[in-house]
Amino acid sequence: MTAQKGAPVKVTSKEIAQEFLDRYDTFLFDCDGVLWLGSHALPYTQEILNLLKRLGKQLIFVTNNSTKSRLAYTKKFASFGIDVKEEQIFTSGYASAVYVRDFLKLQPGKDKVWVFGESGIGEELKLMGYESLGGTDTRLDAPFNAAESPFLVNGLDNDVSCVVAGLDTKVNYHRFAVTLQYLQKESVHFVGTNVDSTFPQKSYTLPGAGSMIESLAFSSNRRPSYCGKPNQNMLNSIISTFNLDRSKCCMVGDRLNTDMKFGVEGGLGGTLLVLSGIETEERALEISPDYPRPKFYIDKLGDIYTLTQ
Numbered sequence: 001m002t003a004q005k006g007a008p009v010k011v012t013s014k015e016i017a018q019e020f021l022d023r024y025d026t027f028l029f030d031c032d033g034v035l036w037l038g039s040h041a042l043p044y045t046q047e048i049l050n051l052l053k054r055l056g057k058q059l060i061f062v063t064n065n066s067t068k069s070r071l072a073y074t075k076k077f078a079s080f081g082i083d084v085k086e087e088q089i090f091t092s093g094y095a096s097a098v099y100v101r102d103f104l105k106l107q108p109g110k111d112k113v114w115v116f117g118e119s120g121i122g123e124e125l126k127l128m129g130y131e132s133l134g135g136t137d138t139r140l141d142a143p144f145n146a147a148e149s150p151f152l153v154n155g156l157d158n159d160v161s162c163v164v165a166g167l168d169t170k171v172n173y174h175r176f177a178v179t180l181q182y183l184q185k186e187s188v189h190f191v192g193t194n195v196d197s198t199f200p201q202k203s204y205t206l207p208g209a210g211s212m213i214e215s216l217a218f219s220s221n222r223r224p225s226y227c228g229k230p231n232q233n234m235l236n237s238i239i240s241t242f243n244l245d246r247s248k249c250c251m252v253g254d255r256l257n258t259d260m261k262f263g264v265e266g267g268l269g270g271t272l273l274v275l276s277g278i279e280t281e282e283r284a285l286e287i288s289p290d291y292p293r294p295k296f297y298i299d300k301l302g303d304i305y306t307l308t309q
């Protein structure tokens with residue numbers, strides 16, 4: 001891993017903030033912990049994004065949160081008064097559906113996908129022509145009983161060729177039990193949306209997708225192919241889609257082992273760690289073999305707006 005040369009620089013003055021803005025043409029933004037915490041927008045999120053638009057910067061949003069589709073995320077942005085097009089948004093659910101289509105090359109109309117997760121996964125798969133089972137099916141909310149589960153009493157669906165697992169805030173033993181049956185079939189691929197151990201909210205840090213996917217990995221004794229950050233397939237497709245100059249791009253995120261690793265391993269011109277989500281200043285400054293240090297860091301993204309006005 002290419003370590004970020006030199007100690008991270010904290011953005012605390014107008015001069016540093018302006019120099020930071022002038023360096024890059026494109027900003028790739030993580031969402032949870034950077035722009036918002038759950039349903040609460042972080043301070044000056046709308047203002048800083050509008051400032052960047054006025055400066056002619058390109059904005060791309062890259063979230064490991066697979067619970068919503070790209071289209072659903074445009075509605076979340078709109079609820080905060082921010083106009084974002086679907087094409088600007090990349091989720092780990094979308095990256096997983098691309099992996100199913102382009103890497104596993106499953107056949108729509110023939111190969112089905114069992115989903116452990118929320119609507120964002122099934123909706124992206126559906127847009128690519130795949131039928132998915134499980135996911136938000138409310139029959140999974142019932143307490144698990146092997147003799148009564150509609151997913152087991154008639155046997156597993158033999159057309160299921162892949163499991164895609166992500167964050168599921170309605171997680172229960174029924175979902176784990178049926179998903180494990182599919183994972184016990186060697187012919188069924190195991191795809192994980194993202195490795196995040198936790199999920200930042202306004203007042204709490206909650207279990208993240210990785211904590212659920214790793215539970216499935218442990219019980220099935222199988223390793224998932226993770227598709228979200230820091231997987232470089234997602235960054236490579238973003239770079240080629242928008243024909244970007246990596247040296248003029250900056251990744252902005254709140255997590256060292258996903259967002260900062262994604263940017264540094266992707267050879268981007270810079271990284272900005274925000275301390276409004278998962279990480280602390282101590283962790284931003286420590287040298288670790290597991291993740292790179294950011295080039296810049298800041299208490300919260302909106303400080304760039306307040307420092308430069």
Ligand SMILES: C[C@H](OP(=O)(O)O)C(=O)O
Pocket residue numbers: 030031032033062063064065066167194196198199200208209
């Ligand atoms: C935390 C992560 O989302 P992100 O921070 O990548 O938007 C997730 O929701 O699992």
Ligand SMILES: [Mg+2]
Pocket residue numbers: 030031032033034253254255277
């Ligand atoms: Mg985040």
